[in-house]
Amino acid sequence: MPSPLSNIPAIVVARLPLYLRSLNILAESGSTVISSAELGARLGITPAQIRKDLSFFGEFGKQGTGYDVLYLREQLKNILHLDQQWSVALVGAGDLGRAIAQHGGLGERGFRIVAIFDQSTEKIGEQIGDIPVESMDLLPIVVRRRQLQLAIIAVPANRAQRAADVLVASGIKGILSYAPIRLHVPDTVQVRYIDPLIALQEMTYYLGG
Amino acid sequence: MPSPLSNIPAIVVARLPLYLRSLNILAESGSTVISSAELGARLGITPAQIRKDLSFFGEFGKQGTGYDVLYLREQLKNILHLDQQWSVALVGAGDLGRAIAQHGGLGERGFRIVAIFDQSTEKIGEQIGDIPVESMDLLPIVVRRRQLQLAIIAVPANRAQRAADVLVASGIKGILSYAPIRLHVPDTVQVRYIDPLIALQEMTYYLGG
Numbered sequence: 533m534p535s536p537l538s539n540i541p542a543i544v545v546a547r548l549p550l551y552l553r554s555l556n557i558l559a560e561s562g563s564t565v566i567s568s569a570e571l572g573a574r575l576g577i578t579p580a581q582i583r584k585d586l587s588f589f590g591e592f593g594k595q596g597t598g599y600d601v602l603y604l605r606e607q608l609k610n611i612l613h614l615d616q617q618w619s620v621a622l623v624g625a626g627d628l629g630r631a632i633a634q635h636g637g638l639g640e641r642g643f644r645i646v647a648i649f650d651q652s653t654e655k656i657g658e659q660i661g662d663i664p665v666e667s668m669d670l671l672p673i674v675v676r677r678r679q680l681q682l683a684i685i686a687v688p689a690n691r692a693q694r695a696a697d698v699l700v701a702s703g704i705k706g707i708l709s710y711a712p713i714r715l716h717v718p719d720t721v722q723v724r725y726i727d728p729l730i731a732l733q734e735m736t737y738y739l740g741g
Numbered sequence: 742m743p744s745p746l747s748n749i750p751a752i753v754v755a756r757l758p759l760y761l762r763s764l765n766i767l768a769e770s771g772s773t774v775i776s777s778a779e780l781g782a783r784l785g786i787t788p789a790q791i792r793k794d795l796s797f798f799g800e801f802g803k804q805g806t807g808y809d810v811l812y813l814r815e816q817l818k819n820i821l822h823l824d825q826q827w828s829v830a831l832v833g834a835g836d837l838g839r840a841i842a843q844h845g846g847l848g849e850r851g852f853r854i855v856a857i858f859d860q861s862t863e864k865i866g867e868q869i870g871d872i873p874v875e876s877m878d879l880l881p882i883v884v885r886r887r888q889l890q891l892a893i894i895a896v897p898a899n900r901a902q903r904a905a906d907v908l909v910a911s912g913i914k915g916i917l918s919y920a921p922i923r924l925h926v927p928d929t930v931q932v933r934y935i936d937p938l939i940a941l942q943e944m945t946y947y948l949g950g
């Protein structure tokens with residue numbers, strides 16, 4: 533089951549981390565069983581949608597008894613390949629890069645920044661936490677040697693595409709970008725964006741003029 | 742129409758900024774007309790869903806002719822109350838706060854950080870761009886005097902709830918939080934989260950073990 537099933541809609545996959553987050557919160561608060569109705573109410577998703585989403589991956593509960601929180605959490609972690617630690621390259625050692633490198637939640641949840649790159653000679657050699665900032669010139673070697681698959685881009689918009697190109701050429705398969713531009717990458721590479729605008733615009737709907 | 746319609750599902754509202762982002766890209770590339778099928782293909786949303794979402798707010802296109810890009814963009818901006826400039830308070834002047842304050846995309850799209858607060862006496866008085874960092878003690882006064890409705894939280898997890906409490910007590914109605922914890926606020930306050938974990942976990946599904 534842990535190998536990705538290509539016929540599963542991306543929108544379904546995108547909901548799995550939300551389910552996992554809710555299950556983590558439930559597990560930490562000591563809940564042992566949750567119904568699709570309760571889970572749905574927490575997430576604003578219909579119970580039918582939750583059951584359908586999970587049915588792509590197997591049978592995780594019996595009709596009428598709800599899901600076992602710890603079991604479903606483990607299964608979701610397996611499906612999302614979170615049963616292992618992920619090593620991540622970070623491009624950009626400015627304010628944003630520093631903040632990301634020191635983000636408590638990433639390490640706790642299995643994503644460890646193991647290498648940091650910047651093009652600025654002023655930043656190269658600095659330490660962020662216990663990681664030295666390395667030259668962008670070394671990126672291809674380090675990424676290949678450590679067989680890194682994931683990277684985070686935290687450089688300004690005008691340098692983000694170049695960073696993505698270097699990452700992709702070095703073998704990176706998944707990029708999380710904080711830069712406010714759309715990146716062009718091959719279909720074989722996953723890209724996701726952190727975009728505060730989308731969240732702000734969703735709130736102004738409710739705030740009124 | 743610009744006043745929020747309370748019977749519209751939150752999930753529909755959450756898609757409007759995505760439509761707007763695509764329309765901005767289309768407008769910038771000179772496109773004048775787009776069908777729901779083309780817009781759907783860009784976003785991974787069915788054309789029927791797009792037509793249904795937009796129908797909550799009015800008639801924006803004729804069957805078979807597609808949507809006028811600039812007209813639909815203006816209408817969405819009105820619906821989302823983006824026909825005005827939004828002033829935003831920022832709490833946290835650390836690495837992350839500095840990065841957010843200098844994020845190019847926010848100002849361009851109508852969100853201007855106008856006040857920055859921190860509890861650290863070392864940071865108070867510093868300038869970020871042209872904005873001085875002020876003491877958290879001044880937050881209630883500044884937020885009320887400037888009638889701010891939106892705030893961004895960029896403090897560590899263990900200070901985020903306290904920041905949210907002060908913001909809510911001062912009249913803030915919408916909070917975007919970068920801290921990796923769930924905030925407790927009254928139902929009348931909107932909260933959204935920037936959560937890199939969700940995006941990373943979605944990618945590891947595709948990366949395999």
